[in-house]
Amino acid sequence: MRIKSDCYKLKACFIYNLADLFSTKLNYRIEAIMIKVDSHLHVNFCGFDSGKIVEYLDSKKLDKCWLLSWEEMNPTFESLYKNLSIDNIIEAYYLYPDRIVPFYAPDPSRTDWYDVIKFYHLKGVKGCGELKVTYRWLDDEITNVLDGLRKLKIPLVFHMENSNYHFFIKQSNFFYVFLYKILNGAFNGITRKYIEKFIYKTGFFKKSFQDRLQYFPGYMMDFAGLEQRLKQYPDVNFIAHGPAFWKHIAKDQDPYLILGKGKIKEKGIIFELFEKYDNLYADMSGKSGFYALKRDPSYTRMLLNEFYNKILFGTDNESGLPFERLVFRAGLSKNKLCRIMGGNAEMLCY
Numbered sequence: 001m002r003i004k005s006d007c008y009k010l011k012a013c014f015i016y017n018l019a020d021l022f023s024t025k026l027n028y029r030i031e032a033i034m035i036k037v038d039s040h041l042h043v044n045f046c047g048f049d050s051g052k053i054v055e056y057l058d059s060k061k062l063d064k065c066w067l068l069s070w071e072e073m074n075p076t077f078e079s080l081y082k083n084l085s086i087d088n089i090i091e092a093y094y095l096y097p098d099r100i101v102p103f104y105a106p107d108p109s110r111t112d113w114y115d116v117i118k119f120y121h122l123k124g125v126k127g128c129g130e131l132k133v134t135y136r137w138l139d140d141e142i143t144n145v146l147d148g149l150r151k152l153k154i155p156l157v158f159h160m161e162n163s164n165y166h167f168f169i170k171q172s173n174f175f176y177v178f179l180y181k182i183l184n185g186a187f188n189g190i191t192r193k194y195i196e197k198f199i200y201k202t203g204f205f206k207k208s209f210q211d212r213l214q215y216f217p218g219y220m221m222d223f224a225g226l227e228q229r230l231k232q233y234p235d236v237n238f239i240a241h242g243p244a245f246w247k248h249i250a251k252d253q254d255p256y257l258i259l260g261k262g263k264i265k266e267k268g269i270i271f272e273l274f275e276k277y278d279n280l281y282a283d284m285s286g287k288s289g290f291y292a293l294k295r296d297p298s299y300t301r302m303l304l305n306e307f308y309n310k311i312l313f314g315t316d317n318e319s320g321l322p323f324e325r326l327v328f329r330a331g332l333s334k335n336k337l338c339r340i341m342g343g344n345a346e347m348l349c350y
């Protein structure tokens with residue numbers, strides 16, 4: 001079974017490369033077969049157990065999915081963390097080996113990091129992800145992770161999110177829950193923006209507001225560090241995801257907004273990084289990827305057309321959002337569509 005599926009991937013890889021070569025260099029069209037892969041999913045998350053995952057794949061006519069973990073030994077805020085364990089992923093993979101591609105990102109603080117990932121690699125893990133941790137790219141623990149991935153020759157899926165001050169309250173009555181929401185990202189950060197401006201301008205509630213703020217250091221958010229790592233590890237494939245990455249589709253940004261909004265005036269840094277580094281990819285999953293690609297259709301067309309070999313279709317369990325329609329509306333050639341919908345994922349993982 002294993003040999004059969006590996007041959008299939010090699011065949012897909014060969015056809016995609018051939019399609020690229022013929023359509024760009026020899027001006028002749030050859031159409032690749034479409035394999036559809038959701039490259040960013042979690043099990044036991046948002047109501048998705050392994051059975052529901054396969055139901056979802058069938059209903060959307062997807063061939064398979066990448067199933068990703070989330071592991072932090074000491075999360076900044078316990079209440080905002082959900083452990084997505086590798087054991088549940090392996091269990092789902094053994095039930096549906098042809099539909100699930102298992103990924104695992106052990107917490108980089110583990111002293112046995114390499115032994116752990118190697119152990120699971122032997123059990124079938126094909127990549128490291130989702131790495132969603134409060135480290136910076138140049139930390140020693142990340143060096144250890146990247147050295148390990150280089151040895152195992154597997155890709156990395158990582159989550160970028162900006163630091164902020166999170167507003168916490170102890171009470172749990174309706175009013176406080178409401179306050180908690182509007183001060184922590186409801187309406188894409190707009191309510192926080194205006195309430196905070198009012199508080200600092202008038203001084204009303206300033207002390208009680210400040211007393212309840214706690215610093216969240218962000219996840220892998222430093223672009224300069226990322227760029228250094230892309231240069232340093234050209235043989236490791238990096239797959240970006242998350243609000244801090246996708247906000248940089250545009251150069252102009254409102255720091256209060258969690259997801260960027262409106263027409264884009266100038267290209268953000270992600271265009272430059274895609275251009276410069278062959279080993280940088282991104283998945284479009286989650287609200288961050290979806291709304292970044294929805295905000296300005298002309299930039300989405302440009303991005304997907306130019307970097308069709310770098311963007312991966314994925315949802316992050318946001319199966320209610322029409323990701324596929326977004327991709328199909330970009331007016332791409334069949335070969336480019338094939339790459340985004342699953343070809344890139346297939347080529348990155350074998």
Ligand SMILES: [Zn+2]
Nearest residue numbers: 040042130316
């Ligand atoms: Zn995720």
